[in-house]
Amino acid sequence: MKIRTRYAPSPTGRMHVGNLRSALYEFLIAKHEGGSFMLRIEDTDQERYVEGATEIIYRTLEKAGLKHDEGPDKDGGYGPYVQSERIKTGIYMKYAKELIEKGEAYYCFCDKERLASLKTEVVEGKEITIYDKHCLSLSKEEVEANLAAGRPFVIRQNNPSEGTTTFHDELYGDITVENAELDDMILIKSDGFPTYNFANVVDDHTMDITHVVRGNEYLSSAPKYTRLYEAFGWEPPKYVHLPLVTDVNHKKLAKRGGSTSFEDLLEQGFLTEAIVNFIALLGWSPESNREIFTLDELIQEFDYHRISKSPTVFDLVKLRWMNSEYIKAMDFDAFYGMAEPYLKKAITKELDLKKIAAMVKTRIEVFPDIVEMVDFFEALPEYDTAMYTHKKMKTNSETSLEVLREILPLLEAQEDYSNDALYATLAGYVEQKGCKNGYVMWPIRTAVSGKQTTPAGATEIMEILGKEESLARIRRGIELLQSA
């Protein structure tokens, strides 16, 4: 049978990398086998709905290259694909009533106060409630009367209090729990909407989803879903619970706080290809040692049996490295297109930005790095003369002053300020002086940049700066060294 997977987000904001990874794995599992990948919007919680969040989902999936075969915008015969629209078809209520008929569910009229009285206070301020099946004992007549009186109700799953329930996960194997541990969770809320727990099962089944792929925070509720499948007499799908993605403190990535949504990363200057590549490796590894993959290559390679079980720390440092790899591999024009805004942010003077871009291309990890790297072209920063001292170059304030003084007339006389010509001049000086290259290059580069590190050598910098500015900066260097 053809594999069908689905990504079923709720429109509550930006997609963090954990969600995106779920979507990616769902996509890859389907595509690896030539199956289809579906998008379903889970908006049964009207209170949490965030305006524009659905658009973010579309935009993110599209940017990441995760094209869905079916979805709200692409009917594949299993629609509607938005739960709030599915509600209108009456499907959830119909199935809930079927369960009531079977004795697998029941009406519950308990109000908030009674529920609150069931709460048991436990550590960390967490309140735990186990419903006591109070309304299960209501007679058919009592239920009818309550319904007729218009009393608000919910529909609850009726779980057995004895025995065990076992389900199979493709990665975690068989997991068994005591039925007594299973709370009678709410299937239909008092507003008539289904809960996620119920809608999910009904939708996955009626939409012929073959592989339910989701984060393992759902592992503990999976037995209840299994009970639902059993109650309906439906064949459960294959489950693939994904290891958790955590922050550096090993805590589950929060939707709020932290800046690990896909869009945040984009804003921080990461490339979509690098992000996708990186999150593919968050909990999965290929057979080979390769790490750089295009999406198509991932489809080829992705075997979900190689997904690991232990949680994964989202390591921004390694993402930065991977991003730098992608930047280095970028076509120059494409790179320039993305780099230009940052170059212009740092430089307003008429300088050769393309040349500067080329310098910076192999040295940045994310685009915003550019600003700090090239701002010295715009204006010579304040700097400490201590920078002229470098033990490996065998330079210090005195030697630098001497070199700059001696080199100044040569540069003043020089007409050709191309990198090669400048280098030839300096090399000639070095030879005549009988010293190491760095002995003269270090002070010049320092004088001309005022920086400890630069994206290029002294002569390249002078070529871009031009004669006038280069000389001014060297004179300034001499001035500083003299007064020091």
Next chain:
RNA sequence: GGCUCCAUGGUCAAGCGGUUAAGACAUCGCCCUUUCACGGCGGUAACACUGGUUCGAUUCCCGUUGGAGUCACCA
């Protein structure tokens, strides 16, 4: 706290009874070099702890410890 899951270097992670326990990021050192960077080379660094099973456990089983998740009319 109950339940569930997880456990190889700082991080990701290979390994699926016998290995000098890969590789990547980070870190450190060296080389190269028109500084730094890039690049090249190399180093430091791990099987959480007990018992078992076995001729032999990182690998299988039990327990301990540690970590995480979950316990809503949220998804």
